[in-house]
């Protein structure tokens with residue numbers, strides 16, 4: 001589903017590589033945590049998958065496609081297969097919950113009939129039924145993240161990328177968000193989540209890929225946040 005082959009990324013004007021000779025393969029349906037200290041390369045890794053960045057050397061494949069060979073006009077179509085969730089939710093502040101989720105379908109040309117059927121289904125799935133007419137600032141942080149997940153998932157993407165999705169949430173709320181991501185993963189969506197949340201990684205016992213200074217220093221199935229000392 002996602003494959004990095006000898007991938008190095010050096011940002012323009014930098015001497016140090018943000019990622020160095022990374023080789024990773026993530027299969028369909030896996031749940032993977034990406035961990036590492038600040039600046040270790042996690043966001044760079046995620047942005048390469050979205051083709052927001054291009055590898056300086058090596059090849060990134062998503063769903064069998066070599067992203068370096070993908071024409072620019074095909075990038076939006078490729079990104080539609082990937083849902084994204086961020087620490088800061090990134091909802092449209094003047095749109096209701098329903099409208100925020102519906103917007104993701106409108107931009108890809110779905111009919112109103114489809115939107116009116118699918119949006120309530122996904123809001124129900126994320127536990128937000130009854131809140132469809134609220135604006136984002138009328139919701140708690142956890143609820144806002146649920147809207148963001150609904151929006152990312154409404155199109156049933158193959159891959160869900162989450163960059164610190166619990167970074168702004170308290171521990172109890174974070175657990176609820178993780179249960180939701182776990183459910184989405186069980187529905188056969190590959191989930192890749194960058195995080196600093198040790199408790200969550202230790203509880204979930206999923207595959208853990210650790211980056212340190214741009215290098216993959218650990219790739220462990222049913223892993224924990226850090227090696228036990």
Ligand SMILES: Nc1ncnc2c1ncn2[C@@H]1O[C@H](COP(=O)(O)OP(=O)(O)OP(=O)(O)O)[C@@H](O)[C@H]1O
Nearest residue numbers: 011012014018036037038039040041042043044045
């Ligand atoms: N646009 C950029 N231009 C130059 N250097 C960059 C750029 N973005 C990131 N870097 C550098 O690349 C390295 C990896 O950064 P990256 O953002 O991928 O780390 P991260 O693990 O996601 O960090 P964090 O946990 O703080 O989000 C860092 O040294 C960073 O300073």
